[in-house]
Amino acid sequence: MPKIVDHDKQRVLVAEAAWRIIRRDGMEQASVRNIAEEAGVSVGSMRHYFSTQSELLRYAMNLVSERVSHRVQKMSFTGSPMDNMKCLLLEFLPNTEEKLAEMEVWYAFTARANTDPTLKELANTVYDELRQAVGSVITYLIKLDLSRPDLDKELEIERLYALVDGLGIHTVLRPDQMNAKLMDDVLTLHLASLCR
Amino acid sequence: MPKIVDHDKQRVLVAEAAWRIIRRDGMEQASVRNIAEEAGVSVGSMRHYFSTQSELLRYAMNLVSERVSHRVQKMSFTGSPMDNMKCLLLEFLPNTEEKLAEMEVWYAFTARANTDPTLKELANTVYDELRQAVGSVITYLIKLDLSRPDLDKELEIERLYALVDGLGIHTVLRPDQMNAKLMDDVLTLHLASLCR
Numbered sequence: 001m002p003k004i005v006d007h008d009k010q011r012v013l014v015a016e017a018a019w020r021i022i023r024r025d026g027m028e029q030a031s032v033r034n035i036a037e038e039a040g041v042s043v044g045s046m047r048h049y050f051s052t053q054s055e056l057l058r059y060a061m062n063l064v065s066e067r068v069s070h071r072v073q074k075m076s077f078t079g080s081p082m083d084n085m086k087c088l089l090l091e092f093l094p095n096t097e098e099k100l101a102e103m104e105v106w107y108a109f110t111a112r113a114n115t116d117p118t119l120k121e122l123a124n125t126v127y128d129e130l131r132q133a134v135g136s137v138i139t140y141l142i143k144l145d146l147s148r149p150d151l152d153k154e155l156e157i158e159r160l161y162a163l164v165d166g167l168g169i170h171t172v173l174r175p176d177q178m179n180a181k182l183m184d185d186v187l188t189l190h191l192a193s194l195c196r
Numbered sequence: 197m198p199k200i201v202d203h204d205k206q207r208v209l210v211a212e213a214a215w216r217i218i219r220r221d222g223m224e225q226a227s228v229r230n231i232a233e234e235a236g237v238s239v240g241s242m243r244h245y246f247s248t249q250s251e252l253l254r255y256a257m258n259l260v261s262e263r264v265s266h267r268v269q270k271m272s273f274t275g276s277p278m279d280n281m282k283c284l285l286l287e288f289l290p291n292t293e294e295k296l297a298e299m300e301v302w303y304a305f306t307a308r309a310n311t312d313p314t315l316k317e318l319a320n321t322v323y324d325e326l327r328q329a330v331g332s333v334i335t336y337l338i339k340l341d342l343s344r345p346d347l348d349k350e351l352e353i354e355r356l357y358a359l360v361d362g363l364g365i366h367t368v369l370r371p372d373q374m375n376a377k378l379m380d381d382v383l384t385l386h387l388a389s390l391c392r
Contacts, residue, residue: 026311028224104310110369111307114300115222127370152385158366158374159382163355166362170354173306174323178354186355189348193389 011049014039015060019105022060027108032056054118061109061119064102065126068092072133081144082195085137086187089164092130093187094171095180107172134161138194146195156194163190207245210235211256215301218256223304228252250314257305257315260298261322264288268329277340278391281333282383285360288326290367291376303368330357334390342391352390359386 017039021030032053036043050056072091077084094100113119135157141147167186170178213235217226228249232239246252268287273280290296309315331353337343363382366374 024311026308028308108307108310111304112222112224114304114368115220123369155378155381155385158378159359159386162362162366162374162382163359164362165365166358166360169361169365170358172310173319178358182351182354185351186358189351190355 005048007049010041011059012063014041014046014049014056015063018056018060019064019101022105022108023101027112030057054116057109057112057116058118058122061106061113061122064106064109065122065129067102069129081140081146082191085140086184086191088133089137089160089187090184092133092164093168093183095183100171100175103168103172107169130164131157131161134164137191141191141194148194148196151194160190163187201244203245206237207255208259210237210242210245210252211259214252214256215260215297218304219297219300223308226253250312253305253308253312254314254318257302257309257318260302260305261318261325263298265325277336277342278387281336282380282387284329285333285356285383286380288329288360289364289379291379296367296371299364299368303365326360327353327357330360333387337387337390344390344392347390356386359383 014035018030018035021034021038025034030053032046032050033043035056036046046056050059068091072088075087075091077087079087094103109119110123113123138147138151138153138157138160142151142153163186167178167183171183210231214226214231217230217234221230226249228242228246229239231252232242242252246255264287268284271283271287273283275283290299305315306319309319334343334347334349334353334356338347338349359382363374363379367379
């Protein structure tokens with residue numbers, strides 16, 4: 001009887017092996033051969049899951065984004081409006097070990113995406129989705145009449161989005177200096193500064 | 197008579213060739229062989245300039261940082277304090293084609309640095325230097341008594357630094373959405389919000 005292999009599960013296992021290699025050894029080492037070895041599958045069987053290295057990397061990059069989306073969809077907003085907005089923003093920030101690992105991998109993927117059109121398209125889609133989520137915070141502040149009356153909506157969206165990404169990247173670059181507590185404090189300060 | 201080669205000039209030429217490859221083809225293609233070809237020198241002669249690929253990449257990364265430092269040192273601060281502070285911050289942001297090219301390369305280097313200790317040490321040094329420069333803006337605002345009286349100095353330094361890096365990275369990732377005008381507007385808004 002042939003061995004029954006769950007293809008979707010295998011693809012996830014291979015993608016997670018790619019993440020480990022990228023984090024530990026760098027994007028330069030993310031060859032199909034190295035990833036197969038890390039995942040504990042034969043190089044020959046890899047073609048059942050991904051037809052090219054490019055397809056594999058795109059899948060592994062997309063899996064990071066899906067994990068984040070999944071967490072956001074599961075969120076329940078039970079606090080005050082300000083708390084809820086901060087919680088939403090913190091969901092995109094690496095304030096746990098698991099999320100820091102995801103962000104390190106995401107950083108490596110976006111760097112590679114600058115010279116890889118397949119990854120770039122995905123990077124751009126996620127950039128727009130995250131801008132949309134950040135934008136909803138500013139829109140919500142205005143709608144609830146919590147914000148200063150003179151708020152420049154579009155400019156504040158760009159400012160908040162740059163701040164969120166800057167905090168995340170600083171945590172990836174210097175986890176000894178930027179951390180969960182400091183990110184929370186900076187976001188609290190920033191949101192308060194937007195309000196009356 | 198032997199050909200006289202200016203070693204320092206050659207090292208810069210080779211480093212600039214490395215930048216072009218990193219921007220055009222990605223860090224994965226930045227082999228000594230590819231860089232030699234791009235620089236128009238023989239692979240054999242490369243050992244006169246750099247003993248290892250790692251040394252070459254460190255030199256090329258450091259050259260980006262030196263170019264930025266050089267520009268900052270040449271700055272003359274002749275405007276109002278607020279203008280001077282904004283000009284200093286804008287000097288670290290990719291608001292010209294040349295600086296965007298530098299930042300693209302820097303982004304690729306910092307991503308690689310996460311798994312390369314030689315580059316990581318340099319990345320950390322530059323991270324601290326830039327934090328120092330951003331910190332001087334906040335300190336200056338307080339010293340000139342322009343800032344709100346309740347300003348939390350350390351928190352505001354982290355906020356401004358994350359904002360500056362976020363704006364820079366957004367320009368690298370989406371030059372179609374983030375640009376020189378928008379970076380200037382966001383920084384103007386942010387600095388004004390810190391003041392009385």
